[in-house]
Amino acid sequence: MPSPSAAPDPTTVWHTLSTDEALHELSVDASAGLSAEEVARRMARYGRNSLPASRRRGPWLRLVLQFHNPLIYVLLGAGVVTFGLKDYVDTGVIAGVVLINACIGFIQEGKAEKALDAVRAMLASRATVLRGGARHDIDAALLVPGDIVLLESGVRVPADLRLLRVKNLRINEAALTGESLPADKDTQAVAGDASIGDRNCMAYGGTVVSVGQARGLVVGTGQRTEIGRIGKLVGEVQPLVTPLTRRLDQFARQITLFILAAGLITFGYGYGVREMALLDIFLAVVGLTVAAIPEGLPAIVTIVLALGTRSMARKNAIVRRLPAVETLGSVTVICSDKTGTLTRNEMTAVQVMLPTGTLQVSGTGYAPEGGFQRDGQAVDAAQDQALQKLAHCALLCNDAQLRPDAQAGWLLVGDPTEGSLLTLAHKAGLDAQEAAAATPRIDEIPFESENRFMATLHHDHAGQVFVYLKGAPERVIALCVPDTEAPAQDDGAWDARMAQAAQAGQRVLALARCEMPAGTTALSMDDITTRRFTLLGLVGLIDPPRDEAIAAVAECQRAGMRVKMITGDHVVTAAAIGRQLGLKAEGALTGEAVAALDELTLQRVALETDVFARASPEHKLRLVAALQAQGELVAMTGDGVNDAPALKAADIGVAMGHKGTDAAREAADLVLTDDNFATIAHAVREGRVVFDNIKKSLLFMLPTNGGEAGIILIAVFAGLTLPVTAGQILWVNMVTAVTLALALAFEPAEPGVMARSPRSPSEPLITRMLALRIVYVSLLMIAVTFSIFRWEVSRGSSLEVARTAAVNMLVFGELVYLFSVRRFTDSGWTWDTFTGNPMALWMGALLMGLQLLFTYAAPLQLLFQTAPLDPASWLMILALGLGLFVAVEAQKAVLRRLNVRSL
Numbered sequence: 001m002p003s004p005s006a007a008p009d010p011t012t013v014w015h016t017l018s019t020d021e022a023l024h025e026l027s028v029d030a031s032a033g034l035s036a037e038e039v040a041r042r043m044a045r046y047g048r049n050s051l052p053a054s055r056r057r058g059p060w061l062r063l064v065l066q067f068h069n070p071l072i073y074v075l076l077g078a079g080v081v082t083f084g085l086k087d088y089v090d091t092g093v094i095a096g097v098v099l100i101n102a103c104i105g106f107i108q109e110g111k112a113e114k115a116l117d118a119v120r121a122m123l124a125s126r127a128t129v130l131r132g133g134a135r136h137d138i139d140a141a142l143l144v145p146g147d148i149v150l151l152e153s154g155v156r157v158p159a160d161l162r163l164l165r166v167k168n169l170r171i172n173e174a175a176l177t178g179e180s181l182p183a184d185k186d187t188q189a190v191a192g193d194a195s196i197g198d199r200n201c202m203a204y205g206g207t208v209v210s211v212g213q214a215r216g217l218v219v220g221t222g223q224r225t226e227i228g229r230i231g232k233l234v235g236e237v238q239p240l241v242t243p244l245t246r247r248l249d250q251f252a253r254q255i256t257l258f259i260l261a262a263g264l265i266t267f268g269y270g271y272g273v274r275e276m277a278l279l280d281i282f283l284a285v286v287g288l289t290v291a292a293i294p295e296g297l298p299a300i301v302t303i304v305l306a307l308g309t310r311s312m313a314r315k316n317a318i319v320r321r322l323p324a325v326e327t328l329g330s331v332t333v334i335c336s337d338k339t340g341t342l343t344r345n346e347m348t349a350v351q352v353m354l355p356t357g358t359l360q361v362s363g364t365g366y367a368p369e370g371g372f373q374r375d376g377q378a379v380d381a382a383q384d385q386a387l388q389k390l391a392h393c394a395l396l397c398n399d400a401q402l403r404p405d406a407q408a409g410w411l412l413v414g415d416p417t418e419g420s421l422l423t424l425a426h427k428a429g430l431d432a433q434e435a436a437a438a439t440p441r442i443d444e445i446p447f448e449s450e451n452r453f454m455a456t457l458h459h460d461h462a463g464q465v466f467v468y469l470k471g472a473p474e475r476v477i478a479l480c481v482p483d484t485e486a487p488a489q490d491d492g493a494w495d496a497r498m499a500q501a502a503q504a505g506q507r508v509l510a511l512a513r514c515e516m517p518a519g520t521t522a523l524s525m526d527d528i529t530t531r532r533f534t535l536l537g538l539v540g541l542i543d544p545p546r547d548e549a550i551a552a553v554a555e556c557q558r559a560g561m562r563v564k565m566i567t568g569d570h571v572v573t574a575a576a577i578g579r580q581l582g583l584k585a586e587g588a589l590t591g592e593a594v595a596a597l598d599e600l601t602l603q604r605v606a607l608e609t610d611v612f613a614r615a616s617p618e619h620k621l622r623l624v625a626a627l628q629a630q631g632e633l634v635a636m637t638g639d640g641v642n643d644a645p646a647l648k649a650a651d652i653g654v655a656m657g658h659k660g661t662d663a664a665r666e667a668a669d670l671v672l673t674d675d676n677f678a679t680i681a682h683a684v685r686e687g688r689v690v691f692d693n694i695k696k697s698l699l700f701m702l703p704t705n706g707g708e709a710g711i712i713l714i715a716v717f718a719g720l721t722l723p724v725t726a727g728q729i730l731w732v733n734m735v736t737a738v739t740l741a742l743a744l745a746f747e748p749a750e751p752g753v754m755a756r757s758p759r760s761p762s763e764p765l766i767t768r769m770l771a772l773r774i775v776y777v778s779l780l781m782i783a784v785t786f787s788i789f790r791w792e793v794s795r796g797s798s799l800e801v802a803r804t805a806a807v808n809m810l811v812f813g814e815l816v817y818l819f820s821v822r823r824f825t826d827s828g829w830t831w832d833t834f835t836g837n838p839m840a841l842w843m844g845a846l847l848m849g850l851q852l853l854f855t856y857a858a859p860l861q862l863l864f865q866t867a868p869l870d871p872a873s874w875l876m877i878l879a880l881g882l883g884l885f886v887a888v889e890a891q892k893a894v895l896r897r898l899n900v901r902s903l
Contacts, residue, residue: 014162014219015199016192022162022217026146030164030217033130033148042144049143049159049221051228084286127158130215147218151203153211160225161203161216163187168448169212170415171203174339176226176642177568181347181416181507181543182210184449195591195614196226197568206641210415211447230617230641248301251765259292262713270716284716287726291708291733294701301694304745308690316674317683324669326694327652328687330633331561332758334680335624335646337638338567338577340656342553342677343543346412347420351506351540353497354386355483361427364544366402366410366419368426381428388428390536393511395425395435397456397468399446402426417509420541421470443523447471457516457523465516467523469533473498476510479528480535498538505576506540542573545580552678553581559684560757562632566612566620568642574613583610591619602626620646631762637672637680639664654680681754689749691759692824696744698765699903700821702774704736704814707781711806714782721799723789723806728864731854732810739847740818743840747822756902770903773891777817780887784880785809791876800867804855808869809877811851815844816885824903825895828885 014022023030034042067076127140130148140158143149149161157171163185170182177183177197186200196204203209203216205225222228263285270281308325312318319325339345346365351358352372359379363370372379372387381387400414400422412419422432439458442465447454453471469476477494501508512533553563565583567574571590578585588611595618597605606626612619620636624646627634636643636650644667647653655668656675665671672679708729715722724732766774788809792802818840820828834841854860856868 013192015190015202018189019164019187028146032133034146035132039144046144048141050141143218143221145218149216151209151214153209155209157203157205157207159205159218160220162219163201163214163216165215167213168446169214170210172208172210179569186449263289266716287729288709288712291729292705294705300697300741304690304693307745308686312683312686315682316679318671320669324652326691328684329691330759331635333562333627333632334635335564335566337643338565340639341637342549343545347416347541348544349420349424349539350542353538356386366412366423368423370427390511391425391428391430393468393536394421395430397470398422442521445523455528463518465520467514469512473508473510476512479531480512480533501540505573506542509539511536545577548678550581552681555681559754564610566615571613574611578611585611591615594619603630617642617645621649624649685754688753693744693747696821697741701741703777706778710778710782711785723785728807735850736814739843743843746839747837780884781813784813784884800865804866805873808851812877812881813884816881820885820888825892825901828889
């Protein structure tokens with residue numbers, strides 16, 4: 001025997017050991033527990049039964065790192081330039097944008113770090129232990145390996161336990177395994193390769209005792225528990241960069257290099273070749289820099305994301321990280337947990353197998369709504385005597401209660417299986433109080449795992465006494481005599497019906513009845529184990545898929561996304577639910593099979609397979625990583641602590657907010673307040689709209705910036721007078737960024753937004769077709785601006801008038817282009833083009849008002865060197881603007897003929 005202070009082998013597989021072997025391994029007496037001295041020694045060795053806090057970056061470092069972004073560098077550079085030009089308004093706007101972005105990132109990162117806190121909170125706060133032969137109620141953090149813990153109904157298991165003694169013990173392990181039903185527990189050792197859900201001799205920290213009592217040996221505390229192992233996985237997962245962040249970073253680096261190169265080349269050519277005055281060429285390069293930087297882009301992106309966040313919140317999806325809004329639009333694979341996400345997490349009786357035939361049961365969940373059908377024809381439950389007999393047994397041999405609730409609909413108090421039988425009886429027209437009054441319960445034998453049945457003794461007011469029995473079919477049928485009224489229903493026939501139900505993923509219960517001698521007041525095991533019962537029938541139970549989830553899966557598949565179900569449930573049940581959801585359930589894999597595959601094989605299998613069962617947190621992590629390695633953008637949904645690592649590792653984690661655990665919510669980017677998979681489809685649609693609007697903002701801003709920069713470049717290289725000054729370019733950028741570009745943030749969805757395939761995660765922000773449009777419109781902007789400038793000069797207008805006309809031409813060109821850019825390639829010659837976004841009309845009107853002030857207000861004339869324009873100038877601006885609109889629409893028509901529908 002090891003010495004009292006000897007440490008057990010850390011590789012010990014506790015569920016493979018007998019109770020005596022486990023006690024021997026930890027050197028403890030099951031009847032007395034540990035002594036105070038031994039507890040102190042083990043506490044010094046193993047530490048507290050809690051999860052350690054992870055090392056985190058301090059708040060100041062987190063805040064400073066928000067500025068570590070290439071696009072922010074460009075903005076800061078633009079701010080320095082505008083400050084040097086004494087344009088304090090633009091400098092303030094740019095500084096505000098930078099600070100707002102930093103604050104948003106700082107807040108969101110702080111929220112994300114709560115994931116480990118939520119996992120840590122899964123461990124119980126108190127525990128009842130046996131120490132020195134006496135019971136003690138202690139802080140659960142003070143538990144050590146070798147402690148004897150006492151469990152009872154309703155308590156949270158405080159550490160990982162090897163069960164030593166159990167009585168009618170069932171534990172809700174949904175947070176760890178994803179199974180909707182409480183697991184029956186016993187003390188028998190199991191195979192070493194058994195999954196967590198099959199380790200019936202273990203009770204794991206963080207799970208909850210549904211019914212029964214037990215005594216268990218602490219074999220794992222703190223980080224050595226299953227909860228601790230999951231917490232470690234969460235801490236090790238590195239947060240991923242979102243597609244939007246990645247694309248914007250890449251774009252920022254590219255535009256920074258472009259601006260620097262263009263500025264240096266222009267300065268060198270102007271000063272060295274054209275021999276321009278140093279101040280003149282310097283101002284021209286400053287104007288070029290200001291023109292080329294899309295300083296309003298981060299603000300517009302933030303606004304678009306914020307509007308998308310608000311829209312999702314109205315549809316029960318709460319965004320915890322702002323860029324996650326756009327990420328949803330790029331998702332190619334959705335990996336979903338089953339229980340509570342695709343299904344209701346409410347056991348439902350779906351089939352009643354009577355001696356006289358089989359009935360289908362409609363309705364889902366615990367709401368007593370629905371009825372019975374035989375071969376598609378409605379059955380009057382009140383007139384079906386066989387159904388009434390079975391329903392009475394389901395109602396009376398039952399300890400559950402159902403209560404109406406204003407918010408949740410119906411609340412179950414008790415075991416989910418018994419709740420489903422109670423609902424079945426209500427659907428058959430029975431009333432619990434009336435039935436209990438007519439046939440009161442006298443005695444009972446509660447369900448115990450070794451018996452695998454529950455029995456209740458009743459009497460009616462006519463003196464009849466009888467027993468109702470429910471339990472495992474093979475156990476109950478063995479206690480039944482052949483039914484003389486249905487001789488064809490022998491044991492073989494019942495076995496065939498059970499096998500068919502099991503193949504459909506149903507859990508089957510048998511219900512029976514027997515008469516007892518008048519005056520019987522007590523029930524013994526001898527009364528039950530005698531073969532004397534009449535089989536009333538079998539009930540098939542299942543946690544059914546949500547109706548809306550079936551529709552949402554189909555919508556996601558039409559949108560080009562693959563939906564995969566990853567659950568801790570049994571493979572047969574998972575496959576059956578998968579088929580009902582429209583997934584490819586053939587070839588469903590277990591977590592054990594996943595663990596046996598090498599990385600390359602897993603990557604291939606992960607793409608081909610839609611249903612994975614008996615999956616542990618490590619299996620889920622490997623599957624997410626395998627899909628990502630294949631270039632897929634993965635969304636992971638879940639509600640349990642076992643889902644937290646995969647939620648954090650996925651490109652976007654989606655947690656259930658209503659029935660989900662805090663660990664899942666804190667690890668996720670998106671929280672669904674209605675726990676409905678269908679909400680994900682709505683969120684994906686909104687994500688696509690968000691990205692479209694960001695792309696439209698780019699499609700609007702870059703050609704206008706390109707046009708402005710091109711005007712300066714052509715003027716310098718051609719030795720022409722600058723049509724616009726640096727200050728006037730700043731004005732254009734400022735007024736259009738806060739008006740026209742902002743209007744695109746309110747764009748509604750493009751037609752068929754959910755009919756197209758997801759974008760490739762590797763697709764650059766500026767695609768080839770988008771770049772073609774940018775260059776084309778930039779050239780148009782340059783052409784119309786030079787045209788109006790040269791036209792004004794040719795008719796003898798002053799330089800101030802010509803430049804004023806050029807600025808107004810730029811602004812009006814951007815205004816007409818705004819309405820064209822509302823549709824990527826669809827025709828702009830529709831009434832909806834001009835009325836479909838009211839914000840665009842309001843912003844256009846505001847812009848024209850600002851331009852009138854720019855042209856005619858004396859203070860602005862003095863500040864920007866502008867002059868009034870005559871009607872002829874305005875007519876020419878209008879004509880050139882309409883020509884620009886026609887030219888852009890002509891290019892869109894060519895793209896449509898080439899079947900290009902998106903840029």
